[in-house]
Amino acid sequence: CGVFGVYNHPEASNLTYLGLYALQHRGQESCGIVSSDGNTLHAHKRMGLVADVFGNQDVFKKLPGSSAIGHVRYSTAGASVEKNVQPIMVDYSRGSIAVAHNGNLVNAQLLKAELEAYGSIFQTTMDTEIIIHLLAIARTNSLEDRIVEALNRIKGAYCLLFLTETRMIAVRDPNGFRPLCLGKIGNGWVVASESCALDLIEAEFVREIEPGEMVVCTSDGEIKSMFPFRSVEPTPCIFEFVYFARPDSYIFGKNVYLTRKELGRQLAREYKIDADVVIAVPDSGVPAAMGYAEEAGIPFELGLIRNHYVGRTFIEPAQAIRHFGVKIKLNPVREILAGKRVVVIDDSIVRGTTSRKIVKMVRQAGAKEVHMRISSPPTSYPCYYGIDTPNRKELISSSHTLEEICKYITADSLGYLSEEGLLKSVGMNNTNFCKACFAGDYPVAFPKPADLPQMG
Ligand code: 5GP
Ligand code: SF4
Ligand code: MG
Incomplete structure (x- = not known):
């Protein structure tokens, strides 16, 4: 899969559409964008290619705001069906949150069984939804802490983009299996699975997001970088070099x-x-x-x-x-x-x-x-x-x-x-x-x- 996000740019959803276009090789089953206008999240997602799902300019009227995250999917966990299209978006007691995930959790089935035993009802068959349920039951207070608490329970590969009404948070798993990079456009920030997506929207490549790093974009225009997880020796996926990534991308330093x-x-x-x-x-x-x-x-x-x-x-x-x-x-x-x-x-x-x-x-x-x-x-x-x-x-x-x-x-x-x-x-x-x-x-x-x- 591929993930892309823009924080603090007037054309956030349009740029996300272009970013997903550049990441289309990472998944062609379905795609989606969730935007935030500062108060509410808005979503448009469907089965199909980026050009088909977002080909009509009218859809961008439904995606207002200066922040957006997007996803292109090919399924590794969960069937290729409409309900499994990402980003996942939910409302819960603390507001709304959307999440886009590239990777695959290895302890998904165990966690799901445990969550169901406590009364969780799952809407999709994607492992990504587990992260949402873990967030909802987290005991800590701030969003960052809750995300860390939830992610401390999951194992496997994940590059995640979270979007709330006011914030965008990017996380790369401690093993750093999948690539993820950070860019700058105007006064805004961009996060993408591969640098080829930054090139397309003429964002400046800032750096790669490190294994185990969490990057929080906040309304003061700054980013906060944290390493909240137990550190392990990173193991980036060599197959990204062999096949998966686009040749014009710069990943894992090359x-x-x-x-x-x-x-x-x-x-x-x-x-x-x-x-x-x-x-x-x-x-x-x-x-x-x-x-x-x-x-x-x-x-x-x-x-x-x-x-x-x-x-x-x-x-x-x-x-x-x-x-x-x-x-x-x-x-x-x-x-x-x-x-x-x-x-x-x-x-x-x-x-x-x-x-x-x-x-x-x-x-x-x-x-x-x-x-x-x-x-x-x-x-x-x-x-x-x-x-x-x-x-x-x-x-x-x-x-x-x-x-x-x-x-x-x-x-x-x-x-x-x-x-x-x-x-x-x-x-x-x-x-x-x-x-x-x-x-x-x-x-x-x-x-x-x-x-x-x-x-x-
Ligand atoms: P085969 O017909 O042997 O099953 O598939 C080999 C072809 O699939 C190669 O041309 C390779 O480029 C392509 N391919 C596409 N996606 C993948 C993937 O996820 N893993 C691997 N190993 N090959 C893939
Ligand atoms: Fe998966 Fe192979 Fe990449 Fe390891 S190297 S993450 S097994 S594709
Ligand atoms: Mg091939």
Whole structure:
């Protein structure tokens, strides 16, 4: 998911709309904006893309005020349905509050069962709603304290934006799984999942919000920064560099595009091969393919052309759509591929269906040999921290050897970037990245299914 917020700017909801547009790659199921006019919160949220939900200028009349938060969603917890569209907005005894969440809580089911036992009735199936219930029962007084009290109970990955009538508060979890940055526009403040959203609205990039940091924007125009949680060694998500973030963004102290290119160079060093042309599976494989081609001294070409009006296939929740999605999305350029030994670069193999279709497509276009190279290690473990990888059984590399996968995708050869190569290319030796989907070393423990209460 992606979050975006503006505090103290006359065009708050319009800017939030633009910010969400820039973050659309982080979620395409639904989106929403909640604004504050100083007295009341206003919401507009629906299933669909930002352009569709906010395409009509009239909706901004319903979103007045100088502060707003927004969200683009793809579901990791909770179904893809209307009631689960964020930001969540509620009225309670202390006023109104809205919250937008990027991440995934690992102790959601336990907390939910506990809250229900005390009489909470949940309106949605999103783990984010738990935070609202915890806020409502917090014993402390100030909003900051109540948020801290609530967040001290949750575990997992969260970048959160809270909006009340008069304040906006941003929080990044102590592990810092997901990126979050702070910007300045005029006299106002901006918070965004990725810096590409600040660029679009011409906000100045101030800095990243640190793991475990809480930033409070108040009406005097200042921000307050606090570190109210027990500190742990941060474990930012390395997969943001591999796939999820936009290449023009700056996250965890680095530009994503250059990092991906380096993954490609390292991949070429690890798997030299004689070939005539390097192509990418667009768009996610492009920077790595360029790095690979440069390092290997093989020409890079656009051998597959993407229809840009189709969303990220993986994120479409229905298996049916995912299946023919590849054909809708990509078409080979025969003149580039016919008679050639082709290296195809992609960022990851999840179920293997994309690679299998692409190898066939490239071969049908006349390629003599098709060599698949992947700019990350095999994805063998599910993510519990906000990336929607499927369960273990569906991950092809959790149960198949390299040779078996190569055979399944019908390639002449297959090579994955090594774990060492990945870490070396990202190059931040002092950072202990989460890489659990590759290595299974989960930095935040989660309850095993057997420990969980059975819920209807
Ligand atoms: P597959 O067909 O192997 O299941 O999917 C692999 C493709 O999905 C790759 O091209 C990769 O770019 C894309 N992809 C989209 N979203 C995700 C995600 O959340 N995780 C992973 N690992 N790959 C994703
Ligand atoms: Fe990122 Fe993988 Fe860790 Fe999930 S398990 S947070 S995708 S590195
Ligand atoms: Mg891809």
